[in-house]
Amino acid sequence: MATYRPYRRMAARGRGEGHRVATPLELFFDLCFVVAVAQAGARLAHALEAGHAAAGVSGYAAVFFAVWWAWMNFSWFASAYDNDDVAYRVATLVQIAGVLVLAAGVPRAFDRGEFGVTAIGYLVMRLALVGQWSRAAHGSRGRERVAAGRYAAGVAMCQVGWLVLLLPPGPVPWWAFVVMVAAELTVPVVAEAACPTAWHPHHIAERYGLFTIIVLGETISAATVAVQTALDRHGGLGELLPLAFGGLLIVFAAWWIYFAVPIHERLTSNRRAFAWGYGHYAVFASAAAIGAGMEVAVAEAVGTAHIGARAAGAAVTVPAAVYLFTVWLLHARTVKRGLAQQLTLPCAAVLVLCCTPAGRAAVPLAGGVSALTVVVGVALAARGGRTGARTAG
Known part of the structure; x- marks a missing residue:
């Protein structure tokens, strides 16, 4: 455990401070x-x-x-x-x-x-x-x-x-x-x-990344509880397995795509950092809303929701599309080279929205689109000569 003094003057830290990580x-x-x-x-x-x-x-x-x-x-x-x-x-x-x-x-x-x-x-x-x-x-x-x-x-x-x-x-x-x-x-x-405060680019990028992980984790938790409740009350996995699998693919792809880019290298000024930081409202809110949408889709599948299959599918596809587009807007577009790489995430967002009319099949279809987006991103990155198999979007 790190040592600390009971009280010390609260002075600004340096932006160039090395090894700055979340506490x-x-x-x-x-x-x-x-x-x-x-x-x-x-x-x-x-x-x-x-x-x-x-x-x-x-x-x-x-x-x-x-x-x-x-x-x-x-x-x-x-x-x-x-x-x-x-x-x-x-x-x-x-x-x-x-x-x-x-x-x-x-x-x-x-x-x-x-x-x-x-x-x-x-x-x-x-x-x-x-x-x-x-x-x-x-x-x-x-x-x-x-x-x-x-x-x-x-x-x-x-x-x-x-x-x-x-x-x-x-x-x-x-x-x-x-x-x-x-x-x-x-x-x-x-x-x-x-006077610009001495926020640390690497530290603040890590903090946002950690909160993204926490929000995505809450999404998985909410979906798991919804499936468990449905099983306890209604039994049977026929309607729930495709939903669970599709939702899991969406969350996995959301994690992969977000962490494909070392964004701290782009936070070089207050102007860029403020736009990036404020824009994360949409990233965080849409990520958490995917979990809420999964709850709605599960409830509709077992007949406890007062909405139709298309509306239940939209509860997942709309926030998923918002997430894909805003991550592209804040992260991916700053480093992508070529039209194909730039269009991958925006096109994926449109395709996810197009899954909505499929009703109960909307979630697994959106999961398939999300997974395919990662595959396409990796292939385009490899073709462009960039290393690292985890790069996507």
Whole structure:
């Protein structure tokens, strides 16, 4: 176990620091987010099964933004200022507690539009984060202090806005939610304009990769539980085996394609890093939604969903297509050479969507398309003279 001092000045770390990897505390932080992701996915599946697609998708998008943004806030701060002292560890554990409160409030927010519990959870997380940024400002000098101070002030003001918006009973106007999301996304832009923080490209890329693995793991878990529940209640594997196999192929291909490119080499500026980091909302949300879609497909196959086979198939094919396209947009297109390599993932996304009308066969067909995408990517890479059999997309 690494040694650490009880308290040390919170100064910025260097972007060129060698051997920078995720810490055990960061991994613990990510694992605790699985609870919130699972809650959001379960409520999405429930809404889709009941035929409430519009309400389910909009609720999922809002709740997942809260989860993703809380994770983003911590991850980028830690990449720049993690000093691993007692105060830092305690503040991080407090943020984890806030995540668990947020997760506990997801069903109420989804089903009844009551955001009080989620707002309290967010308040706990953000108070700890404001304290961290204030420590960073105190331990920094010059423009670095200005940037950290802007982060602390911006996060605090946004949190006040959320409390005003979410704590009163009653539905939240969609336009007010959009305004608050825009305000949140603007805070890093304004703060970094004073002085770019010292986030570490390799470290932040690893953090995003680890969270992608966790989300994909939650997708497998959700699908497994759905199949197990269906077997316990209805028995028989005839309808479920093709779904399970197709879903597994989709998740395996999703992992392969994401990690085909060492993206940290491309994070050379704040402009690139911000676009890449913000764009991962779609990557994470679609990856988790695949698991929810698998739950819906299983429920339809055993006759417990109130939707048709095509709608159940779309619950898997749509997020899978979104995932393939956004991974291409953020990762693959920056390194692919030639028209064939550039078109592999976009074409795969279109083909996955085209599987939707097949109804119950949509998931296994989409799984076959996803697996074929990996094969084509590997073949094109080999033909292009690139080494490494794991390269695809």
